[in-house]
Amino acid sequence: MAGLRRSDPQIITAIKKGDTHAYRILVNRYKDVSFALACTILPREADAEDALQESFIKAYRGLANFKGKSRFSTWLYRIVVNTCYDRKAQLQTSPFQNDTPSRIYEQIPDFNSPSSPMDRQDRKNIINRIMSHLKADEALLLRLYYLSELSIAEIQEVTSYKNSRVKVTLYRARNNFRKHLVRIFGTEIEHEL
Amino acid sequence: MKPHKLKSWVKEGHMSPSSNFTDKVMNSLPATSNAWQKSFYQRMWIVSVLSLIMVLLSLFVSLPQIEVFTYSLAIPRFTITMATMILAAFMILKMLNLKNEVERFQSFS
Numbered sequence: 001m002a003g004l005r006r007s008d009p010q011i012i013t014a015i016k017k018g019d020t021h022a023y024r025i026l027v028n029r030y031k032d033v034s035f036a037l038a039c040t041i042l043p044r045e046a047d048a049e050d051a052l053q054e055s056f057i058k059a060y061r062g063l064a065n066f067k068g069k070s071r072f073s074t075w076l077y078r079i080v081v082n083t084c085y086d087r088k089a090q091l092q093t094s095p096f097q098n099d100t101p102s103r104i105y106e107q108i109p110d111f112n113s114p115s116s117p118m119d120r121q122d123r124k125n126i127i128n129r130i131m132s133h134l135k136a137d138e139a140l141l142l143r144l145y146y147l148s149e150l151s152i153a154e155i156q157e158v159t160s161y162k163n164s165r166v167k168v169t170l171y172r173a174r175n176n177f178r179k180h181l182v183r184i185f186g187t188e189i190e191h192e193l
Numbered sequence: 194m195k196p197h198k199l200k201s202w203v204k205e206g207h208m209s210p211s212s213n214f215t216d217k218v219m220n221s222l223p224a225t226s227n228a229w230q231k232s233f234y235q236r237m238w239i240v241s242v243l244s245l246i247m248v249l250l251s252l253f254v255s256l257p258q259i260e261v262f263t264y265s266l267a268i269p270r271f272t273i274t275m276a277t278m279i280l281a282a283f284m285i286l287k288m289l290n291l292k293n294e295v296e297r298f299q300s301f302s
Contacts, residue, residue: 020222027215035210049210056218120205127206146203174199181202 008072015063027056030073033148034080040131040139041084042091051087055080070157077148078158081140130180137161138173145170236291243284250277 006014006025014022034055038048059079066075131139137159144155155166211217253273 021219023222024215024219027218031214032207032209035214036206036208039208045210049214052210053214053218053221057221057223060222124206127202128208131206142199142203146200147207177199177202 009068012063012066012068012072015060023060026072026076030076031056033073033143034076036143036147037077037080037140038084039128040143041081041088041136043132047087047091048084051084052080054087055083058083070154073148074150074154074157077144077150081158126184130177130184133180134173134176137169138176141166141170142173142177233291236287240284240287240291243280243287247277247280247284250280 006022008026008029011022011025015026031052034052035048038052038055039045042048042051055076059076062079066072131143134142140159141155144150144158145152150158152163152166152170155161155170156163159166161169250273
């Protein structure tokens with residue numbers, strides 16, 4: 001448990017000194033957010049998990065060259081995103097062909113019905129379906145900004161997009177995400193928030 | 194909808210890989226650790242220094258011009274030759290050891 005309180009640079013120093021097991025802390029710390037990013041690019045969870053495993057191994061191999069100019073998380077997410085795009089090119093599939101616009105609103109429990117209240121899992125599934133329905137770059141930027149909590153500059157570093165592209169795509173992503181949420185949960189959600 | 198509220202919605206859609214994911218990553222890490230590399234380079238450094246000493250000693254033994262110095266230092270030529278040979282043997286052993294280390298690493302990765 002003590003290891004969980006160590007900062008990223010402290011853990012990286014320990015790994016560089018030969019404490020290989022310290023890498024487990026970094027994997028546990030970043031696996032969930034990285035997996036969400038991987039799933040944005042690769043639709044099948046199995047592919048995303050494979051690409052993520054490869055990314056963590058690449059990051060481990062590259063730790064010796066990691067100078068700490070940026071945060072470890074930013075550096076790792078860049079590896080994850082690049083590895084996933086490479087894997088996607090290998091698979092030659094489009095991640096957003098599986099969920100058509102008509103399917104995204106299917107089988108959603110009635111949000112207002114007291115007999116079938118929407119639980120956390122339902123909401124999670126719906127949010128992920130909305131994410132998979134957004135354009136690849138929109139969903140990726142939305143997750144990088146809100147889930148990974150990166151700044152615009154850090155997102156630029158991860159995606160190699162220009163500042164204006166990041167801002168415009170993020171603006172579109174917010175609007176589209178909001179539009180889907182309102183369509184599913186009703187207009188009253190706008191007043192609640 | 195305010196942007197900061199969107200954050201909680203996006204966060205609700207968090208995802209997790211399989212429960213044994215961390216173990217899978219840890220088990221597939223390459224055999225070479227940074228510590229291994231460090232010790233490898235340290236040994237390479239020792240071998241390099243030994244080779245340099247050996248070259249210098251060989252010069253003492255072989256070059257007639259330098260022989261003057263060995264006389265002035267009152268070190269018998271036989272002693273220098275023996276020291277050179279012992280160093281050469283030690284260096285060969287070290288290099289064989291390094292070769293084994295590299296082969297062991299290659300078999301893992």
